[in-house]
Structure formats: C-alpha cells, structure tokens
Amino acid sequence: MNSFKVLFDQETWQEIFGSIAKNKTRTIITVIGVLWGIFIYVTLSGAAKGLDNGFEREFENVAMNSLFVWAQSTSIPYDGFKIGRSIQLKIQDVETLKKQVPEIQYIAPRNALGVFGGSAPLVVKGSRSGNYNIYGDFPEYTKIATKKIFDGGRFINTADIQQERKVCVIGERTRDELFEKDVNPIGGYIRINDIYFQVIGVHKYVEGGGFESDGDIFIPFTTYRRLYNTGDRVQWFTIAAYDDADVVAVEKQIKQSLKRIHRVSPKDERAFGSFNLGEIFGRISGFAKGMTFLSLVVGIATIIAGVIGIGNILLISVKERTKELGVRRALGATPGEVRMQIILESVFLTTLAGIIGIVIGALVLAGINWGTTDLQDFPYTNPTVPVSFILGALFIMVFLGTLIGLIPAQRAVSIKPIDALREE
Amino acid sequence: MIKIKELHKSYKTGKSSLHVLKGIDFEVEPGELVAIMGSSGSGKSTLLNILGMLDVADTGIYELDGVPIENLDEKKAAQYRNQFLGFVFQSFNLINYKTALENVALPLYYQGVKRKERREIALDYLSRVGLADWATHLPSELSGGQKQRVAIARAMASNPKVLLADEPTGALDTTTSYEVMDLIQKINDEGRTILVVTHEPDIAQMCKRIVHLKDGTIEKDSRVEQVKALPHV
Numbered sequence: 001m002n003s004f005k006v007l008f009d010q011e012t013w014q015e016i017f018g019s020i021a022k023n024k025t026r027t028i029i030t031v032i033g034v035l036w037g038i039f040i041y042v043t044l045s046g047a048a049k050g051l052d053n054g055f056e057r058e059f060e061n062v063a064m065n066s067l068f069v070w071a072q073s074t075s076i077p078y079d080g081f082k083i084g085r086s087i088q089l090k091i092q093d094v095e096t097l098k099k100q101v102p103e104i105q106y107i108a109p110r111n112a113l114g115v116f117g118g119s120a121p122l123v124v125k126g127s128r129s130g131n132y133n134i135y136g137d138f139p140e141y142t143k144i145a146t147k148k149i150f151d152g153g154r155f156i157n158t159a160d161i162q163q164e165r166k167v168c169v170i171g172e173r174t175r176d177e178l179f180e181k182d183v184n185p186i187g188g189y190i191r192i193n194d195i196y197f198q199v200i201g202v203h204k205y206v207e208g209g210g211f212e213s214d215g216d217i218f219i220p221f222t223t224y225r226r227l228y229n230t231g232d233r234v235q236w237f238t239i240a241a242y243d244d245a246d247v248v249a250v251e252k253q254i255k256q257s258l259k260r261i262h263r264v265s266p267k268d269e270r271a272f273g274s275f276n277l278g279e280i281f282g283r284i285s286g287f288a289k290g291m292t293f294l295s296l297v298v299g300i301a302t303i304i305a306g307v308i309g310i311g312n313i314l315l316i317s318v319k320e321r322t323k324e325l326g327v328r329r330a331l332g333a334t335p336g337e338v339r340m341q342i343i344l345e346s347v348f349l350t351t352l353a354g355i356i357g358i359v360i361g362a363l364v365l366a367g368i369n370w371g372t373t374d375l376q377d378f379p380y381t382n383p384t385v386p387v388s389f390i391l392g393a394l395f396i397m398v399f400l401g402t403l404i405g406l407i408p409a410q411r412a413v414s415i416k417p418i419d420a421l422r423e424e
Numbered sequence: 425m426i427k428i429k430e431l432h433k434s435y436k437t438g439k440s441s442l443h444v445l446k447g448i449d450f451e452v453e454p455g456e457l458v459a460i461m462g463s464s465g466s467g468k469s470t471l472l473n474i475l476g477m478l479d480v481a482d483t484g485i486y487e488l489d490g491v492p493i494e495n496l497d498e499k500k501a502a503q504y505r506n507q508f509l510g511f512v513f514q515s516f517n518l519i520n521y522k523t524a525l526e527n528v529a530l531p532l533y534y535q536g537v538k539r540k541e542r543r544e545i546a547l548d549y550l551s552r553v554g555l556a557d558w559a560t561h562l563p564s565e566l567s568g569g570q571k572q573r574v575a576i577a578r579a580m581a582s583n584p585k586v587l588l589a590d591e592p593t594g595a596l597d598t599t600t601s602y603e604v605m606d607l608i609q610k611i612n613d614e615g616r617t618i619l620v621v622t623h624e625p626d627i628a629q630m631c632k633r634i635v636h637l638k639d640g641t642i643e644k645d646s647r648v649e650q651v652k653a654l655p656h657v
Contacts, residue, residue: 011533011539014539023521324519328530329502331506331530332503332507332582334498
C-alpha cells in the first residue's frame with residue numbers, strides 16, 4: 001500500500017482506533033504523559049504571558065521610557081563655587097535640554113505644593129474643605145503620564161498656560177469630598193488659598209507608582225508660578241524619551257547637560273537626582289521575558305519527556321504484542337504496514353493527548369483569569385498563549401511522536417514472524 | 425499445487441550448525457489432505473514454516489501453484505502469504521482484543537477489502553464453522569475448540585490455495601480434536617488443499633496421505649484409507 005494513501009484511508013484509522021480503543025489502560029497511561037506535558041506547557045506560558053500583561057497594565061498610565069530629574073546640592077567644589085551649593089532647576093533649562101538631548105520627546109517641568117516641601121494648602125468649597133496637594137503643570141505632562149479625565153472635562157491646555165487661567169483639574173477624592181453627590185463639578189468653583197479656581201476636569205486615579213494620589217489638584221504651571229511666586233524655578237522635570245531611545249543613556253546626557261547649565265562639576269554625582277522609570281520597566285519586562293522563556297523551555301522539556309514516555313510504553317507494548325504482530329504478518333501484513341500501524345498509533349495518541357492537554361490548559365488559564373480579574377494589586381491580566389506557540393507545540397508533538405514511534409516500529413518489524421509466533 | 429525439490433535447511437547455533445532438512449522432495453496435488461508426521465526434531469515444523477514462507481530454505485526449489493517462491497523479501501512474502509496461504513496454529517493465535525468476527529476479517533483487511541464487505545465475508549465463514557452466534561465474542565470467551573474453529577475460519581477467509589495447519593489439535597481434547605478434524609475434512613471435501621502437521625496417529629489417519637519425516641528426510645510417503653472424523657465425535 002502507498003504510504004500516503006494509507007494516511008487518508010478510513011480503513012487504516014479504523015484498525016488503529018480499534019487497537020487503541022481495545023487497550024484502554026495502555027492508551028490512558030500513554031496519553032497522560034503527553035497530556036501532562038502539554039498542559040504544563042500551555043499553563044506556564046499562559047501564566048507568563050498573564051504576568052507580562054499584568055506588568056504592562058501596571059505601567060500603562062506612565063510612558064514606559066520616562067524619567068524624573070530633580071536638583072540637589074553639589075558635592076564637589078567647581079568653577080569657583082564651594083561645595084554644598086543648592087542647585088535650582090529653571091524653566092529655561094527646558095529649551096536647552098531639548099536642544100542638547102534630541103532623544104527627548106516630551107519634557108514637562110513641574111512644581112508642587114505639599115509633596116516634597118510645604119504643606120498642602122487648604123481647599124474650600126462652600127462649607128466643605130480639605131488639604132490637597134497642588135501641582136503646577138504643562139499640557140505635555142499628560143503625554144508622559146496619562147491622565148484619564150472623566151466625561152465632560154479636560155486637562156490643562158495651552159491657552160490656560162498662556163492666559164494664566166485660574167482653572168484646575170481635581171481628583172476623584174477631591175470631587176467626592178468637596179462636592180455634593182449629584183452636583184456636576186465641571187464649571188464649579190473651589191477656593192485654593194482663598195483664590196477661586198474653576199474646575200475644568202476630574203481625573204480618574206490610576207495606581208501606577210509614584211507619589212500622586214486621588215486627591216491631587218492640577219493647575220496651569222503659569223498660574224502656579226504667579227500664585228506662589230516661584231518665578232523661573234522648577235522642582236523637577238518629568239521627561240519621556242522616544243520609544244527607540246536608550247533611556248539610561250538619555251538620563252546620563254540630561255544630567256550632563258544640566259551640569260553644564262548650572263556650572264556643576266561633570267564628576268558630581270549628587271548634584272542632580274533622578275528616577276528612571278524606563279530602566280525599572282526594562283528590568284521588569286526583562287523579568288517577564290525571562291519567565292516566558294523559562295516556561296517555554298520547561299514546557300517543551302515536559303512535552304519531550306511525555307513523548308519519550310509514549311515511546312517507552314509503545315516499546316513495551318510492542319514486546320507484549322510480539323505475537324499479535326507475528327500473527328498479523330503471517331496473515332499478510334507487510335513490514336511497512338506493521339511499521340505504519342505502530343507509528344500512526346504513536347502519532348494518534350500524541351496528538352489526542354496534546355489536544356486534550358491544550359483544552360485543559362486553556363480551561364485552567366480561563367479559571368485563573370476569572371479568579372484574578374478583580375485583584376487590582378495582582379499583576380496578572382489576560383493570560384493567553386499565542387496560536388503560534390500552540391501550533392508549534394502540536395508540530396513538535398507530531399514530529400516527536402513519529403520519531404519516537406519509529407523505535408518500537410522498527411523493533412516490531414525486526415522480529416521475524418516465525419520467531420514472533422514461536423514465542424509463548 | 426506444491427512442488428519442492430532438494431530442500432535443505434540448517435540452523436546455525438554458535439559454531440555448530442544443525443542440519444534440519446536434508447533434501448526433501450515432495451509434491452502435493454490440488455485437493456489433497458496431507459498429514460506430515462514425525463517425532464520432535466524431525467524437521468516437520470521447519471518444513472511447514474518454509475512452505476508457509478515464514479522461513480526460507482537454504483537451497484532447493486519451491487513452487488506454489490506454479491509460482492516459484494524464491495528471493496523473497498519480507499514484503500513479497502507477506503503478500504504471497506496473504507494471497508496463497510491460510511494458517512492454523514496449535515495455540516490458535518487469535519488476537520485477544522478482537523472479536524471472533526474481527527479476527528476472521530483480519531486477513532481481508534490486509535487484502536484491502538472494504539470494511540462492510542469484510543464483515544459479510546467473515547460472518548459467512550464464521551457460520552460455515554458453526555459460530556455465527558459467537559461473532560461478537562472475544563477469544564477469551566470461547567472454548568478451545570471454538571477458538572480453533574475461529575482460527576480455521578480466519579485461515580479460510582482470504583480464500584487461500586493451501587491451508588497449513590501446525591498441530592491444529594495439539595491443544596485440544598480427543599472429542600474436540602475430532603470435531604476440528606471433521607471441519608478440516610469438510611473443507612478438504614470442497615476441494616481445498618490442506619497440509620496438517622501432527623504427531624498423533626489417529627489424526628494422521630483422518631487425512632488422505634501421510635508423509636513420515638525422520639531426521640530431516642522423508643522416511644515414508646503413503647496414501648491411506650481416510651477415517652472419517654464425524655462418527656467419532
């Protein structure tokens with residue numbers, strides 16, 4: 001019989017299915033090995049993907065290649081200045097930095113009250129009041145750290161900056177504490193340090209690390225400057241580099257630039273502080289990638305172990321079936337047909353086990369996903385396994401199933417029918 | 425039907441060689457029922473294995489139904505076996521996880537007969553050996569005599585030229601042996617050529633011709649008055 005015709009011949013499969021179905025214990029034990037392998041593979045790589053997605057979700061409101069830079073005091077005497085001089089970032093630094101470090105995509109100078117120094121000012125609305133942190137911001141800030149604004153509102157825009165408008169974006173908590181439940185805060189007025197501000201938006205608080213909270217109030221940078229008389233002073237820069245830039249290198253360049261501007265020794269490591277989110281994100285996503293790789297390796301190793309198990313059991317079963325195979329050959333089965341039968345049994349069992357394993361793995365992943373949907377602080381979202389991984393695994397299994405089936409198949413045909421029949 | 429000339433076969437065990445068949449000349453006409461007798465070690469099983477293409481002779485000529493059997497590879501041998509020969513073994517050699525019907529249908533599977541047709545033919549042969557009602561039973565649910573009848577039905581299913589039976593009654597009690605021999609005689613009466621290897625004289629007497637083997641040569645080859653098995657059942 002032609003070997004390709006055999007594959008698509010119903011008769012062949014009926015014979016193989018008969019042999020598999022009638023030897024239930026053997027079939028089940030064989031299947032469990034591979035099933036377990038593919039199950040581990042699917043579950044692990046799905047879980048790794050879920051972790052990866054989870055980390056990404058944690059960082060989704062912050063540009064992944066962003067960093068903060070602030071000024072401290074010098075630790076090295078330089079250019080006629082003595083040690084310990086306090087450095088103050090200026091608004092003019094923005095232009096210089098943009099010019100000198102072309103990798104910068106966005107740069108947002110920021111000032112705040114109640115975060116690093118000073119006390120949070122009193123904010124009043126009618127008979128209600130509270131202390132909230134105040135930030136002076138440029139519109140660019142939302143390009144770096146996404147701020148979700150509730151319907152009907154907006155963030156600070158360029159016109160607000162130019163006209164030094166007394167407008168503010170308040171937090172969810174601020175809204176809940178200062179406004180009546182049914183009142184739309186947009187267009188309403190609140191009093192910050194006895195100055196009236198119109199509310200233009202309410203931002204939805206997203207947990208994402210950092211020092212911000214759900215009570216924060218954002219006002220235009222220029223208004224802040226006027227209100228608190230900060231002049232050109234800037235407390236810190238929030239900077240986003242282009243996606244393809246090396247954040248660590250950008251951070252270095254920015255610091256060097258700042259040192260030149262502020263006449264600080266190039267060797268002074270303590271004059272400027274920084275926090276590189278991009279670097280940290282890179283580490284975490286590297287960790288997630290490592291997990292994916294690990295799960296891939298472990299999964300495939302387990303599959304291979306399972307397939308070898310199938311080979312083992314088939315080898316034993318060939319020995320057990322020596323007589324049967326001898327009878328088949330006495331009745332006219334060619335060595336090719338016997339070989340094909342053993343290989344196809346192997347491939348069929350492997351594939352069947354693989355599909356069951358994939359289904360069970362998918363169910364477990366769905367279960368985990370269902371169980372962790374409500375856990376905000378657990379970095380685990382949407383555990384999926386790419387179809388290419390599944391197809392790859394199936395291919396590996398069929399390939400290995402064939403390969404491992406060759407050993408018992410060869411064993412089966414190497415026994416002469418006469419010896420097979422003589423064996424009692 | 426069968427023609428062999430100067431057939432030699434020796435087995436090598438280590439350094440010594442055991443000469444089992446020392447030149448056998450032997451012909452079988454169509455429709456004969458031949459008993460091959462001899463003590464153990466006389467070479468009768470070896471002869472049957474060579475006739476059954478399960479083993480290859482060292483030298484000599486073997487023709488089956490006018491076809492010279494030579495230079496056989498495993499594939500060719502399997503096809504010839506399937507086409508020309510039916511086997512009945514002492515230990516039945518039924519496949520234990522297949523029902524009686526599936527066992528009988530197996531040689532037809534290797535002939536490439538379709539499933540439905542296979543079942544029809546198999547059922548027909550099962551009913552000829554009187555076991556149609558046992559078609560769905562596994563070998564473990566059958567008695568020894570029934571098993572051998574299933575094996576005979578299986579050997580017949582591919583409609584072979586020659587039926588080779590190796591001690592078909594060796595594992596059966598006397599009454600059952602005669603039942604099986606009765607069946608073999610009936611098949612022979614339909615014109616089928618049958619060779620039976622046995623060491624039991626009463627079984628041999630139920631054939632039409634007895635060939636005595638001794639030490640690898642034919643000692644005696646004689647036609648006998650066939651004893652019908654039916655009255656003894």
